[in-house]
Amino acid sequence: MFSRDTWKEILETIRKNKLRTFLTGFAVALGIFIYVVLYGMGNGLNNTFDKFFGDDATNVFFIFPGRTTIPYGGYKANRRIEFENGDIEDIKAQFPMFLDYITPRITRRALVAYKNESDNYNTRAVAPAHQYAEKTILMKGRYLNETDIKDRTKYAVIGRLVERDLFLGEESIGKYIDVGGSVFKVIGVFQDDGGDNEERYIYIPYTTRQLIEKNTDKIDQIILAFKPEIGYSGAMAFEGKLNTFIRDKKIISPDDPNGIFIRNVADQLKQNQQFAGFLQKVISGIAFAVIISGMIGIGNIMVFTVKQRTKELGIRKALGATPKKVTNAVLFESIFITTISGIIGLIIGIVVLNSIGGKTLEDDYFITNPEINYGTAVFVTILLITIGALAGYVPARKAAKIKPIVALRDE
Numbered sequence: 001m002f003s004r005d006t007w008k009e010i011l012e013t014i015r016k017n018k019l020r021t022f023l024t025g026f027a028v029a030l031g032i033f034i035y036v037v038l039y040g041m042g043n044g045l046n047n048t049f050d051k052f053f054g055d056d057a058t059n060v061f062f063i064f065p066g067r068t069t070i071p072y073g074g075y076k077a078n079r080r081i082e083f084e085n086g087d088i089e090d091i092k093a094q095f096p097m098f099l100d101y102i103t104p105r106i107t108r109r110a111l112v113a114y115k116n117e118s119d120n121y122n123t124r125a126v127a128p129a130h131q132y133a134e135k136t137i138l139m140k141g142r143y144l145n146e147t148d149i150k151d152r153t154k155y156a157v158i159g160r161l162v163e164r165d166l167f168l169g170e171e172s173i174g175k176y177i178d179v180g181g182s183v184f185k186v187i188g189v190f191q192d193d194g195g196d197n198e199e200r201y202i203y204i205p206y207t208t209r210q211l212i213e214k215n216t217d218k219i220d221q222i223i224l225a226f227k228p229e230i231g232y233s234g235a236m237a238f239e240g241k242l243n244t245f246i247r248d249k250k251i252i253s254p255d256d257p258n259g260i261f262i263r264n265v266a267d268q269l270k271q272n273q274q275f276a277g278f279l280q281k282v283i284s285g286i287a288f289a290v291i292i293s294g295m296i297g298i299g300n301i302m303v304f305t306v307k308q309r310t311k312e313l314g315i316r317k318a319l320g321a322t323p324k325k326v327t328n329a330v331l332f333e334s335i336f337i338t339t340i341s342g343i344i345g346l347i348i349g350i351v352v353l354n355s356i357g358g359k360t361l362e363d364d365y366f367i368t369n370p371e372i373n374y375g376t377a378v379f380v381t382i383l384l385i386t387i388g389a390l391a392g393y394v395p396a397r398k399a400a401k402i403k404p405i406v407a408l409r410d411e
Helices: 004-016 018-054 085-094 146-151 160-167 206-212 228-250 265-308 310-318 323-356 359-365 374-400 404-409
Strands: 060-065 099-114 117-126 137-141 155-159 176-179 182-191 201-205 221-226 260-264
Touching: 004 018, 004 323, 018 265, 018 323, 018 374, 060 228, 060 265, 085 099, 085 221, 085 228, 099 160, 099 206, 117 160, 117 206, 146 206, 155 160, 155 176, 160 182, 182 201, 201 206, 221 228, 228 260, 228 265, 260 265, 265 374, 310 323, 323 374
Parallel strands: 117 201, 155 182
Antiparallel strands: 060 221, 060 260, 099 117, 099 176, 099 221, 137 182, 155 201, 176 182
């Protein structure tokens, strides 16, 4: 197919028509470049969703109390709903077939001090299961256990950055810190993939927090995980049953939107994945449309090329060139330009994707590590070359049908 003479002919034609070749190649390279960048940005958006939800377990419900807006069951509107320890036990007893684990959470902000160092940190009073909900990673020491909850121990598990800020490189395990006027012993240090904010929390037993606050049994929110094997549909059914149960227990109208709030992480994740998938398809469609428009441009340019070379091709046929050779002369030029330009556009697109990632892009545009699978990139490039060949085929066939006598009269 590609003989030495064919190569010489292609390169000579390109040399004589630099501007035309550049414009053709530019259209192709730009099309594949735009496709790679847009597709990579779409993947970056998906990465952001995965990162946002991947920090915590995805089979989790967060349940928050609110204020009623509808009078119900003999109670007036604007009643503040509160959760107590008994609610935890009632949920355990009511839904053993759905429940994987459950934990309360009480959040307070306090001044925390060690020796001469101090700062304000958020404390979370929790049960041991909270470690699984937040995917807390212990660096050293241990997490809270059931004995700590039962005995109301003054033990604390601190974040990596709390240790860095307060202890200044000194070993923290076994040392005592002042948390809002109460002394706690550090028993563990954790890290969290959620980032710096998550690593500035301090975890203590929720029963200890309740003891400090005049031996109350109130809790801020409830976090529970459903068994993964029940699947998405099972999780949605569990959410409905749980919502009804709590509303009945707290005497909240079924139509009151503000009595309680349940954040279903699995449902949010699915919705965001569907949105990201739809957005990715839209982006891919736009990028592919750019490629198609580039291919149309190639076809138009090749038609012009055939017109420009009418006399030359006529002479070749007069000298014995077969229609196949004439077709190949035009078609191979189109394939060659498309291939080289497509590869250039692909390389530039990948380089740009690898260079534009960073904190600013993630924070301002919610795009994390934009990337494109190399297999996808190569497939699109091959597809581009194929379309380029088809775009050049029609004018190539037209060139093959040129009659020598007509071509020699062309001006």
